[in-house]
Amino acid sequence: MENMLPGNVLGGVAVAWELIYKLLPPGVDPFAPENPIIISVGSLVGTAAPGASKIAGTAKFAIFADEKKHFVGSSVSGGRDFGLMMQNAGCEHIVISGRAERPVYLLVDNDEVEIYDATALWGKSTEEATCLLKQKHGSECGCAVIGPAGENLVRYAFAVVDMTNSLGRSGLGAIFGSKNLKAVVVRGDKGVRIKDALRYEKYVRLAEAKAQGWENLDNWLKLGMGAGWPIFRYTQYPGKWSREKWDKLYGEKKRLETLDKIVGCSSCRISCRIKWRIQSGQYAGEVGMGSPYGKSATSGQLLDVEDHRKMLHLVSMANQAGIDFYSFTRLMDWVTASSEQGKIAKGRYSDELHRDYENYKRLLAMTVNREGIGDVLAEGWNPIGEALGLDPHDYWYAGICKGVDFIYDARAAKLHPLMMTFITNPRPHHGGNHTITTGLGKDVTEIREQLDTWGLPREAMERIFTPTPHSGRLNVGRYTKWMEDAMAVRNSLGVCSMYSAFGLENLDWVASIYSAVTGIEMSAGELIKAGERAFTFKKLANVREGFRRKDDRPPRLWLRPMDSPEGKLYTEDYYKEKVITEEDFEKILDDYYDERGWDKETAVPLDETLKALGIEA
The missing domain is CATH 1.10.569.10 (Aldehyde Ferredoxin Oxidoreductase Protein, subunit A, domain 2)
Structure with a gap:
């Protein structure tokens, strides 16, 4: 893998985004055998790093973003066993392509990979199938299992991981089903080596x-x-x-x-x-x-x-x-x-x-x-x-973008990076930009203190905290770019974003843990830069599928008030000092694309940006 992707240092889903860009045939139907599923485990999973349990499933998703297009993206999931077992098997990525002639499941057991008949599991619930797989292969094994919805190609089916977590909102479960793949089971006992x-x-x-x-x-x-x-x-107030x-x-x-x-x-x-x-x-x-x-x-x-x-x-x-x-x-x-x-x-x-x-x-x-x-x-x-x-x-709550409904409504939650990434992330909603601004009312000083541990350049910090007429005291467009890059780091290392949301994460410490585990010396700022490179590969895969700025649209309903028993609620800036208009949204998106080094008219990464990131597109 190091020879194939020499510029990729993060591992985990960062590798998956680069792989999907190289392996996915442009324009292929999500249910075609050629659409690969890439399951990746975070680089720190298997260690004692707090919250390090995440895996990712990457593919071209089943949901229709519009009449014709489907986005390429990743879903990230925690779990009790799957990531731990995958890392202990010495397996950081599983790439699955093709289509089985009958229902099957895949077992990765240390260095052994086997395909088993799953006819007896087909039609069973996620819980029953998981229990049967654990009975057969050991209670310690990790299981990602689809239910009847995935088998029947419901376009918003997902896989259930270890009976507690979900993997694949927007249809990864249906991609499993299109391959006649009931489950992926992993087991390993090699342990994880720590360099320092x-x-x-x-x-x-x-x-x-x-x-x-x-x-x-x-x-x-x-x-x-x-x-x-x-x-x-x-x-989440409706x-x-x-x-x-x-x-x-x-x-x-x-x-x-x-x-x-x-x-x-x-x-x-x-x-x-x-x-x-x-x-x-x-x-x-x-x-x-x-x-x-x-x-x-x-x-x-x-x-x-x-x-x-x-x-x-x-x-x-x-x-x-x-x-x-x-x-x-x-x-x-x-x-x-x-x-x-x-x-x-x-x-x-x-x-x-x-x-x-x-x-x-x-x-x-x-x-x-x-x-x-x-x-x-x-x-x-x-x-x-x-x-x-x-x-x-015309749906009245939260809104949709690229064919995906939002969990939050910006009129209730206000405009911060988690709301923005519903629009800007190639796979809507689950950019998961959890920072301390997920909760309202954080002081600028608190936000600066968190960003200080992330190694942001001074000039970027100044751009984020320079007030604008369209975004208020916090430039949410520019801020979102850096939060997406930080999230790419978390997802690649496999650490949970909730620690960031609660102000418990120190990316300087995460960088030191990563360096100690891998032997690759990285500062927080270098991790963020690697996260930007990884995110850009995901963007390029979607540019190739025809996605442009016109697809990054805020819901129309965000531009009108929510009538509630609590009074009228408006989409406002983070500090609730101004109502965000349609013109404001356009300027906020301009800021976002400018911060990323993408063309403002098309939302396509500029050649000089790709060159600076070491990407040949």
């Missing part, structure tokens, strides 16, 4: 101490991701109910009624996943694993379901089927509301699209199995709009 153990232990201890000193740690270990509710109730009502129906008290225990990824000091158990009602005794509370709360409000237990059951149904719960519930909200408003012509499935919980369950099963209207719903936003005579951009 003393230096490694020093900086791991520093990082651990910072995490242990976090003021919210006890609450996080009590509630998992549910501890983020004080932030979520603002940033605006249908009052926040007081939302707190009553889905707040901390309700979460504690179903929380069984906290489940962490390997090497995590925080632990955000949970095992839940429904104690009462129709679904009493049902158990699930993952991170259900934010998604169930937002979707419960969107779908007018006031019983949190019912939404947990719907989350479980989606996870077992291997289908993206966020996309499914937003699609349900869109088509059922449109039907009730008379926007869908009579006879075009309108009688099936009524708004009640039992019907949501029925439509979920139909979508997973592509039965009746489910065959339409399985195709995603743009094809559904064409089939039912609807415009996806």
Whole structure:
């Protein structure tokens, strides 16, 4: 690999982005055998670096970005076993191409690679298939498994990793299914070599101490991701109910009624996943694993379901089927509301699209199995709009870009890098630019202190913090570029972005841990530069697929207020000092492309930028 990609030092998904650019035939259909799946493990996974558990799945994704195009990107997932086992097998990348004649799964066991018949697993849920694979190959093995949704090529199907995490929002599960690939299983016991153990232990201890000193740690270990509710109730607020009502129906008290225990990824000091158990009602005794509370709360409000237990059951149904719960519930909200408003012509499935919980369950099963209207719903936003005579951009919550619905709405969350990367990242939404600005109200001094540990050039810092009429005190366009590069570093090393969001990450320390583990001396600034190079390969793969500036569009609904019981909510700058207009967005995008060294008219990287990064395009 070093000979094939001599300029790539990060490893992990940085290698995958360069590989996909070299291996993917331009214009190929996502379901074609030639579309490779590249599974990569972060370079620090298998060490004690806090939060180092991440793997990535890279491919051309199944969802339609518009009428014809599909984006190339990566999904990143944590997990308890998969990344750890993959690294211990001495395998940093698995490249899968072609198509099997019958259902199969792939086993990587140290140096051995075998393809097994998966006929007996086909049609089984993600949980049942995972349990059967662990029974056969050992409880310690890591498993990435698709459910019936992936088998049936639902375009927003994903794989479930170790029964707790998801891999592949926007259709990586369907790419598995197109290859008749039920699962990838990994097992290894080689261990991970550390080049400089003393230096490694020093900086791991520093990082651990910072995490242990976090003021919210006890609450996080009590509630998992549910501890983020004080932030979520603002940033993921749909605006249908009052926040007081939302707190009553889905707040901390309700979460504690179903929380069984906290489940962490390997090497995590925080632990955000949970095992839940429904104690009462129709679904009493049902158990699930993952991170259900934010998604169930937002979707419960969107779908007018006031019983949190019912939404947990719907989350479980989606996870077992291997289908993206966020996309499914937003699609349900869109088509059922449109039907009730008379926007869908009579006879075009309108009688099936009524708004009640039992019907949501029925439509979920139909979508997973592509039965009746489910065959339409399985195709995603743009094809559904064409089939039912609807415009996806008229959907009232959060918005979509490149065929993907957003989890956050900038009118509630305000404009910061996580919101911007929904638009600028080649694979929308999951740029995952988690910085301390994910929470509102951070002082400029706090933000500067975080960026100081990332090795940003002084002149870049000045550009970010020079006020502008269109972006306010924080130049979000320029800031987003650097946050995307930092995220490329985290994803390549396999470290979790939540540490950055909570102000627990010090990239200087991460650089020292990386240097100690690999023997490759890198400063934080050099890591960020390598992250920029990696991100650029991902961009180039999408430029080749026809993506340009016109595809980086903010949702129309961000330009009009959200009417909520809390009052009108507007898309505002991070400090809520100005409302962002359409003209402002264009100038913010100009800043972003300028900071990246891309052509402002086309969003294509300039030749001099590629040359400076050592890329021959």
